[in-house]
Amino acid sequence: MTTPNRTEAQQHADDILVFRRELARLEQDGVLALTELQRQALAAHHDALLAQYAQTFDIDRDQRGKQLSLGMRIVSSLGALALAASVFFLFYQFWGWFTPGAQVALLLTAALGSFGATIWVQHKDASGYFTKLTAMIAFACFALNLTMLGQIFNITPSDTVFIVLAAYALLLAYACHLRQMLAAGLLCVTAFLSARTGVFCGLYWLNFGERPENFFPAAVLLFTIPLLIRHDRFARFDATYRTFALLTLFLPMLVLANWGSLSYLPLDRSLVQGIYQVLGFAFSAGFIWLGARRGWNEVINAGFTFFVIFLYTKFFGWWWDVMPKYLFFLLLGLSALLLLMVLKRLRAAALTLFGGGSQ
Numbered sequence: 001m002t003t004p005n006r007t008e009a010q011q012h013a014d015d016i017l018v019f020r021r022e023l024a025r026l027e028q029d030g031v032l033a034l035t036e037l038q039r040q041a042l043a044a045h046h047d048a049l050l051a052q053y054a055q056t057f058d059i060d061r062d063q064r065g066k067q068l069s070l071g072m073r074i075v076s077s078l079g080a081l082a083l084a085a086s087v088f089f090l091f092y093q094f095w096g097w098f099t100p101g102a103q104v105a106l107l108l109t110a111a112l113g114s115f116g117a118t119i120w121v122q123h124k125d126a127s128g129y130f131t132k133l134t135a136m137i138a139f140a141c142f143a144l145n146l147t148m149l150g151q152i153f154n155i156t157p158s159d160t161v162f163i164v165l166a167a168y169a170l171l172l173a174y175a176c177h178l179r180q181m182l183a184a185g186l187l188c189v190t191a192f193l194s195a196r197t198g199v200f201c202g203l204y205w206l207n208f209g210e211r212p213e214n215f216f217p218a219a220v221l222l223f224t225i226p227l228l229i230r231h232d233r234f235a236r237f238d239a240t241y242r243t244f245a246l247l248t249l250f251l252p253m254l255v256l257a258n259w260g261s262l263s264y265l266p267l268d269r270s271l272v273q274g275i276y277q278v279l280g281f282a283f284s285a286g287f288i289w290l291g292a293r294r295g296w297n298e299v300i301n302a303g304f305t306f307f308v309i310f311l312y313t314k315f316f317g318w319w320w321d322v323m324p325k326y327l328f329f330l331l332l333g334l335s336a337l338l339l340l341m342v343l344k345r346l347r348a349a350a351l352t353l354f355g356g357g358s359q
Contacts, residue, residue, distance in 0.1 A: 008235070009053040016046045077180065080136035087140050091148065100152055111145040114138035115172075122176045135172045135181050142168050159205040162192035179240050186222060186244045193218040201264060212252030213264050219249035239298045246287065246302040253280045254309060258317075280310040304343075311335070 026032040118134040169185030198208030223245035226238035260272030284307035291299030
């Protein structure tokens with residue numbers, strides 16, 4: 001039997017709890033009856049597994065534990081952001097007191113020391129909460145290192161800083177199995193590719209956000225990576241890639257569907273808006289189908305969300321100024337009911353087509 005990681009251990013523990021509840025129902029309904037010896041052997045096996053997982057991975061063994069863990073995840077995320085900000089502003093508060101040589105030594109020590117501390121904590125922390133804290137501090141120290149060294153040596157700012165930050169964040173993400181660091185790395189990758197696309201199209205790299213189409217190459221890359229590279233050992237990493245890819249695709253489309261003058265296309269503003277409105281509906285519907293076909297819940301949710309957003313913004317553009325407000329919101333409510341009926345039929349069709357399971 002292969003050794004599971006923390007996510008797999010937690011999933012196995014959840015499956016055991018579900019199995020126990022279903023077994024109790026089956027015995028109560030008289031469908032299945034285990035002998036006392038079988039029941040004791042099964043309970044002993046499950047209890048041993050749960051105890052082993054709890055000792056090794058600090059998993060949640062019941063619903064109350066899962067509720068407390070959710071609070072711990074929220075607290076650790078907020079604490080990580082707060083501590084990272086504290087380190088950042090601490091440097092700025094006392095920076096002028098040090099000589100340039102001391103500044104360089106302090107920056108390098110902070111960056112290397114925080115990275116080493118993160119790796120050490122990761123080996124000691126089964127829960128992952130403290131690893132998340134130290135990883136955020138390490139990333140803040142590294143970002144501060146790049147910023148301050150650039151100021152000390154008067155280095156011209158460049159978009160390459162994003163790819164360096166991305167490499168460091170992805171290193172932490174894959175070394176410590178941290179989706180938060182993966183998200184930070186993907187944001188930096190998106191910024192780098194978008195800036196490079198803007199430079200290729202004649203913009204200064206800091207102005208890449210002026211043209212939303214600069215983000216499309218990054219969306220394609222982020223969606224392609226989990227198709228080419230398997231992430232079986234990294235729980236939910238592939239879903240994170242796809243989520244950021246769809247956000248990077250749909251948000252610029254939404255902007256261009258309402259402000260066509262920001263597009264590179266040498267067409268009339270209204271025509272550009274119409275093109276991106278049609279593309280928004282087509283891509284969101286296509287990703288809903290693809291998500292249902294491949295069993296990607298995050299893709300289905302993103303497709304539904306942006307389909308509704310595109311639909312409602314279209315309704316707003318058509319009827320907000322010409323309809324009484326009560327009639328406008330009544331129309332929105334009726335459209336929501338229509339969408340529910342359509343989705344119900346699609347759900348039934350998907351269960352029939354795919355056999356009720358994800359693929």
